[in-house]
Amino acid sequence: RKEVEQDPGPFNVPEGATVAFNCTYSNSASQSFFWYRQDCRKEPKLLMSVYSSGNEDGRFTAQLNRASQYISLLIRDSKLSDSATYLCVVKEWDTGKLIFGQGTTLQVKP
């Protein structure tokens, strides 16, 4: 079983749509959680951290459920520029290492 699992997609949505990505992780001792965005042939860039209380940054909302070991990302009013691969990332508390999911590909179409 992978440590961080994501549906690879692709998710093809029209502009303006709301889309949700899910992620599960296997290590219950994981410390911190993040969503990164990776454009084709580029490095990953931090999109947002994820907290149990939920957090929002503009059109993006992230949620963490520690009991279910489940992380989500909601994108509202999708833009063409949101097209990318979204990586679910978990930081191990004991080693500080980042564990990356496979990524979910989003394609927003006009």
Next chain:
Amino acid sequence: GAVVSQHPSWVICKSGTSVKIECRSLDFQATTMFWYRQFPKQSLMLMATSNEGSKATYEQGVEKDKFLINHASLTLSTLTVTSAHPEDSSFYICSALKVAQFFGPGTRLTVL
């Protein structure tokens, strides 16, 4: 800021040659840097943790004699792929730790 650079951004080499990739933290000092590898349509896989002034810590399955890491200063870590083969062709990305990990732009290695 927290800017990380990598050089070269891409390299093509013949099988059997060695390739050195540099990772620099441009505006901060980083005692810890990380080296990742990403194959097409796969996630980033941590290869090793590079610590300034000490030996790197390699992940299981990564050959330390093939992937030589040197972290000689607080702003520079290098990864040398020795005797590269076509199966080493991949996207190599480094990151530097400053509370969070900040990633370099990556180096695309193609071994013919």
